[in-house]
Amino acid sequence: MSNYTHRTAPPNNQDIWDGVVFLIVLFNQSPDESLSYQTLQKALVKITANYQIILFDNTPKQSSYYTQDSRIIFCSNGKNSGLPIAYNFAAKQALTDKRKYLVIFDQDSVVTTQYIHTVWQELAKMTTNDAVLVPNIVCKNKLISPYILNSLGLARIQNTSQQSPDLYAINSFSVISVAAIEKIGFFDTFYWLDALDFHFFHRVHCQNLHVKRLDIAVEHNLSLINGNMPSWRLYNIAHYEMVFYAECLEPPAILVGLLKILARGIKRHRDLHGIRGFLHYTHAALTGVVIGLKRRHSRHTVKT
Numbered sequence: 001m002s003n004y005t006h007r008t009a010p011p012n013n014q015d016i017w018d019g020v021v022f023l024i025v026l027f028n029q030s031p032d033e034s035l036s037y038q039t040l041q042k043a044l045v046k047i048t049a050n051y052q053i054i055l056f057d058n059t060p061k062q063s064s065y066y067t068q069d070s071r072i073i074f075c076s077n078g079k080n081s082g083l084p085i086a087y088n089f090a091a092k093q094a095l096t097d098k099r100k101y102l103v104i105f106d107q108d109s110v111v112t113t114q115y116i117h118t119v120w121q122e123l124a125k126m127t128t129n130d131a132v133l134v135p136n137i138v139c140k141n142k143l144i145s146p147y148i149l150n151s152l153g154l155a156r157i158q159n160t161s162q163q164s165p166d167l168y169a170i171n172s173f174s175v176i177s178v179a180a181i182e183k184i185g186f187f188d189t190f191y192w193l194d195a196l197d198f199h200f201f202h203r204v205h206c207q208n209l210h211v212k213r214l215d216i217a218v219e220h221n222l223s224l225i226n227g228n229m230p231s232w233r234l235y236n237i238a239h240y241e242m243v244f245y246a247e248c249l250e251p252p253a254i255l256v257g258l259l260k261i262l263a264r265g266i267k268r269h270r271d272l273h274g275i276r277g278f279l280h281y282t283h284a285a286l287t288g289v290v291i292g293l294k295r296r297h298s299r300h301t302v303k304t
Contacts, residue, residue, distance in 0.1 A: 014048075014049040014050075016049075016120060016123050016124060017047055017049030017050070017051045018049050018050045018051065018099070019098075019099045019100035019101055020052070020099065020100070020101045020102075020123075021051070021052045021053075021090055021093065021094045021097075021099050021101070021102050021103070021178075022040060022051065022052070022053045022054070022103045022105070023053075023056060023086065023087065023090040023102060023104050023105065024036045024037055024053070024054070024055050024106075024107060025056050025058060025083060025104075025106060025107065026055060026056065026057045026058065026059065026107050027058045027059055027080065027107065028059050029107050030063070031055050031065050031074070034055075034107045034108070035107070035108050035109065035110060036105040036106065036107050036108060036109040036110075036111060037053075039110050039111040040053065040105065040111040042113075043111045043112060043113045043115070044116065047116075050071060051071060052071050052073065052093075052094075052097070052099065053071060053072045053073070054073045054075065054089070054090045054093065055072065055073070055074045056075045056077070056086035056090065057074070057075065057076040057077065058077060058079075058080045058081060058082070058083075058086060059076070059080070060078070060079050060080050062076055062078040063076045064076065073093070075089065081192075082189065082192025083171070083187070083193055083196055084186075084187035084188060084189040084191065084192060084196060085189060087102075087104065087171075087181075087187045088186045088187050090102055091176075091178055091181045091182070091186060091187075092186075094178045095178055095182060099178060100177065100178055100179070101123060101175055101176065101178060102175075102176045102178055102181065103119065103173075103174070103175045103176075104171050104173070104174050105172055105173065106172045108221055109172055109173065109218070109220065110218070112218070114216060115135065115173070115214075115218055118135070118214050118215060119133065119175055119214070122175075122212065123175070126177070128179075129208070129209060130177065130209070130210050131176065131177050131180035131204045131207075131209035131210060131211060132169070132174055132175065132176050132177070132180070132204060132209075132210075132211045132212070133174070133175040133176075133211075133212050133213075133214050134167060134169035134170075134173065134174050134175075134211060134212070134214060135173050135213075135214040135218045136213065136214070136216065136217040136218070137169070137170055137172075137173065137217075137218055137219075137220045138217050138218070138219055138220070139219070139220055139221065139225050140225060142225075143217075144157070144170070144220070144222060144225065145168075145169045145170040145220075146158075146167040146168060146169035146213055147168055148164060148166060148167065148168070149166075149168055149249075151250070151252070151253065152252055152253050152256040153245055153249045153253030153254075153256055153257045153260075154256065154260070155168070162213070163212065163213055164211075164213075165205075165211060165212075166205055167201070167211040167212075167213060168197070168198065168201040168202075168211075169197065169201065169211065170197055170220065170222070171196065171200065172220060173218055173220070175214075177209075180204065180207075183207055183209070184200075184203040184204060184206075184207055185203075187200060188200075188203075190243075190295075191243075191244070193236065194237045194239075194241065195237075195241045195243065198241070198244045198248075199244050199247075199248065202244070224237065228271055229271055231271060231273060231277050231280075231281075234265070234268060234271055234272060234281060235280060235281055235284040236284070238264075238265065238281055238284045238285040239284040239285060239287060239288040240288060241261060241285075241288070242254075242257060242258060242261060242285045242286070242289050242292060243288040243289075243291050243292040243295065245258070245288075245292060246288065246289045246290075246291075246292025246293045246295075246296060247292040247295045247296045247299070248292075248296075254289065254292075258285060258286075258289065261285050262282065262285065265281045265282065265285075266278070
């Protein structure tokens, strides 16, 4: 595994960087407060190419940000529209400007020059079947992404150097072909926050497109692993994960997924505030199954 703290200046290859859009989605945080924005600017400081940075503010109030750098676009929606709206905005902007790749960050990522250097190396080798490049993502010294979903829908972490075209990953730090986003029909706005990564990578694989692992490790603060989480977030995660399982996976995986999510609820009972909260959590998961099956049926009906 590469040492993510190592810093080297990335090559200033204009042809590649001109085709790249970097997206940072903000929420209740200004660009100047965003660790991702600050570290990305430092990592790109020696690159003079005409790349683009889009700062998409999902804070539920109108805001503004001024910079003299014409490569930076700030967009404030005045409301929290969810991640897919931001992702699709950036992808469509990239298509309009004839750019090839979208790089996604959350607002609290640490972007290093080595990550940028590694991205540059792999972009030079991308083929038409390569849809996404993903780094090894570490949280609390534990590798959490990328991973394989087995036939029961359980995540299986592979060796950090092992490649597989069927990888799933966390969206943050992903480098995505804009052509691939267009091919799958963009990001589904139903999955406005949780399980969006599951659904996106599943659709990538359904189009027989490939996901490649980058030879780099990055740190990521995953809220489900780190610290306490408000009960509404746990409800949301349970609900949308079960929508995904019921919509996209086979019946055994739906059952195993439900058991996994209920076990998570038992483990996080303090965050759910007792039996009443756990019942709400269970209801959220079960309604997710119902909605997912309806979406599955609707999708199959449209195909036929």
